[in-house]
Amino acid sequence: MAKLVVAAKACTVNPLKMAAPLGACYAFLGMARCMPLMHGSQGCTSFGLVLLVRHFKEAIPLQTTAMNEVATILGGMDNIEQALLNIKRNSNPALIALATTGLIETRGEDVAGSLRLIEARHRDALTGTRIVHVSTPDYIGAFQDGWEKAVTALVETLVEPLAQTKPKQINVLPGCHLTVADIEEVREIVEAFGLDPIFIPDLSGSLDGHIPDTFTATTLGGTSLERLAASAASCATIAIGRHMRAPAQALEDRSGVPFRVFDSLTGLAEVDALLAHLARISGRSVPAKYRRQRSQLQDAMLDAHFHIGGRRFAIAAEPDLLHSLARLATGLGAELAVAVTTTASPLLEELPCEEVLIGDLEDFERLARERDCAILLTHSHGRQAAERLRLPLVRVGLPMFDRVGAAHRLMVGYRGTRETLFEWANTLIDCLHEANPRTWPLSDAALSAVQRCASGASCSEIHSPEGVSR
The missing domain is CATH 3.40.50.1980 (Nitrogenase molybdenum iron protein domain)
Incomplete structure (x- = not known):
């Protein structure tokens, strides 16, 4: 069993975690004719909106109740009421899904009670639109917790028993x-x-x-x-x-x-x-095409394990994604040397490693350096750490804003597993052909000469050790 460790730092540096309200709104985006609504300040919605737009390269429908200082002190019912009426009048959605933020939850506002009063007061104006509310304070849980709560709220609010199966x-x-x-x-x-x-x-x-x-x-x-x-x-x-x-x-x-x-x-x-x-x-019975795909995956696993086996992986992701990637890597003989995640989950204890850290990308970078990892797996905010460590980065999860087609990356099923293994193996193969001093089999003297040359000294100023050409 892996030991769960929580970072005890005074602040977060280069965050890995995304907040629960964004995870909830992300889930609501999977409902037809829906308008997700964040109950909080404009900044909360703006940052989440920019993140999703950069990841998907698409227009994202996301609204805010735009709480200001006065509304925060006196209460946000008027902001909710105005937002609901404006959204209904301008967009006429089938569903308005409201997720609270840390600002509202810290104040202790009775959002559910406010919604009941608003729906009773404007029953005719809101006809044809269902409203779902989920409590997602920023300071509890992370992205996948918000998604979980949002889907649970959809089921508990909109699903009724049916007699026929x-x-x-x-x-x-x-x-x-x-x-x-x-x-x-x-x-x-x-x-x-x-x-x-x-x-x-x-x-x-x-x-x-x-x-x-x-x-x-x-x-x-x-x-x-x-x-x-x-x-x-x-x-x-x-x-x-x-x-x-x-x-x-x-x-x-x-x-x-x-x-x-x-x-x-x-x-x-x-x-x-x-x-x-x-x-x-x-x-x-299982269709023939999946039997064929299974055989193809077996062959891919045989090919890829020569490059993946024995390598030390560093993975930073949400718990369920971390578990999925870690099991695949260690199943081909890799070692999960660094595991960093965002929130607690029963899955974390089942990871094939000694410890799992709930921390940030600064912790991720430090541990990857200390434990001499060969490859990093995390989202696009890990690119600076990869540059400093001079290690290859495979982007996984969300956000992936510096790549096109992030939403269309396949990682499940026989085909998705095969594509994932090929990406990992090819990334590691590429490292063998890059000018990366961390992977060169040089003596300390030779490596010192190369590093001095890279720092600006001319080759004529450096005495070449034996076996190293100028």
Whole structure:
């Protein structure tokens, strides 16, 4: 069992963590005709909006109640009321999803009570729009906690029991670590067994980068309220990621639909388990194309392990993504030398390493240097650490603002696992051909000469040690 350690620093340097309100709004973006609304200051929404826009390279619908100093002291009910009425009048969404921020939660405002009063006062004006509220203070949890709470709130607010069960319909609750491409891959796998999946939420419908025929100020696609309500008639629920256990349990409590949690869908055994489960639900055998893909993955694992095995990996990510990547790497013989994450999770104790640190990217960089790691895996904010350490960086998770097509990176299923292994192996192979003194098999004297030359001294000023050309 890995030991969980919490960094005891006075401040965070180069943050790894993203706040829970952003995770909640990210989940709401997977609902059709939805307008996420952050209840807090304008800055809270602006920073989150910029982060998502840079990652997806798309317009992101996200609104704010724009709390100022006076409203913070006297209460934000008027701001909520005005925001709801303006959004309804200008965008007419099917769903307004409100997530609170640290400013509101610190004050202790009764947001649920305010919403009841507002809905009663403007019943006619808000007709045709459902409102969901989730409590997500910035100072509790992290990004995946906000996602978990948002999906749970959607289920508890909008799902009612249904008498009839549809034997070919299943619910899929994807975790926040799944990309648009990952969700599309899971959908293709489920449909290959003749099943009809309802994704809660479905980012592949709203953030897949398509150009709509007509402009809308709300989300461009995703799970409709009708499909969400119909999830109560499904025969089974699949939750992807340990943090999706709570919403899956809430769905079972409200509708009686049994669930199973898959901690990861990246890796040979993990995908095998999913396909076996779908075969049992559907009564069909595994399609031939997935048997072929499995064989291809086995070959890829054989090819990649020569380059991955024995290397020391440093990974910094949300708990479920960290667990998924770590299991894949160590399964091919790598060592998880550094594991840094954002929030507590039962999964962390199961990681194949001695300790897991809840910290920031400064801790990540320090540990990667001390433990002589060969490769870094984290999001785009780790690029400066990679430059200073002169180590290769594989970008994973969110945000990934310095790459195009981040939403379409595939990491689940047999195909996604194979692509991930190829990326890791090729990144490590590239390092062998780069001028990186950390990897050169030179003596101390030779390395000193190279470093002096790199610092500006001319080659004529340096005596070349034996075996080193000028």
